[in-house]
Amino acid sequence: DAGITQSPRYKITETGRQVTLMCHQTWSHSYMFWYRQDLGHGLRLIYYSAAADITDKGEVPDGYVVSRSKTENFPLTLESATRSQTSVYFCASSVGLAGVGEQFFGPGTRLTVL
């Protein structure tokens, strides 16, 4: 029972490079989310997806791109990484029943942009 996994777990990259963070869930949850967590800001929503091919912006979407061609996968791409995108990134998923919204988190990816 893998649940929700993220890869890589750690990534170091350079400013200007493109980076893709992967997220995979085995629960067939409809909703998937990407958050970043930074000291002093807590968890902030980057993008979320209600189903395959349906995505929407969260609080801090600039500089990020998402896609969801399959229900189980929700990759996050940093098109041109900046130092301000150094953070811990969490993927989460939810069954998405109205009024419920319990979200379950992956283990996270620690990204450092030099």
Added chain:
Amino acid sequence: QKEVEQNSGPLSVPEGAIASLNCTYSDRGSQSFFWYRQYSGKSPELIMSIYSNGDKEDGRFTAQLNKASQYVSLLIRDSQPSDSATYLCAVNGNSGYALNFGKGTSLLVTP
């Protein structure tokens, strides 16, 4: 801006005592409320959810919700050193399934 406010702490309690964690939220339309526990270097783990006014108990944890006061709390009875973590309050508004998180309260349970 929908806000979820928590005291950052640290909240220090002795082993065996009751720890009380508090959270206020600004969106009156919020419908679902959650408490997550996050150990250092780990991901948030859901420990309680509550949807209606009153108390909800699960083992040593009790969540309390007061929508009129826009206030949600978490009580941890018989606190253990293993409860030492950051506790995140999260609120689901009526505009979608996204959660708004507080910045968390750091709890330290001392032996």
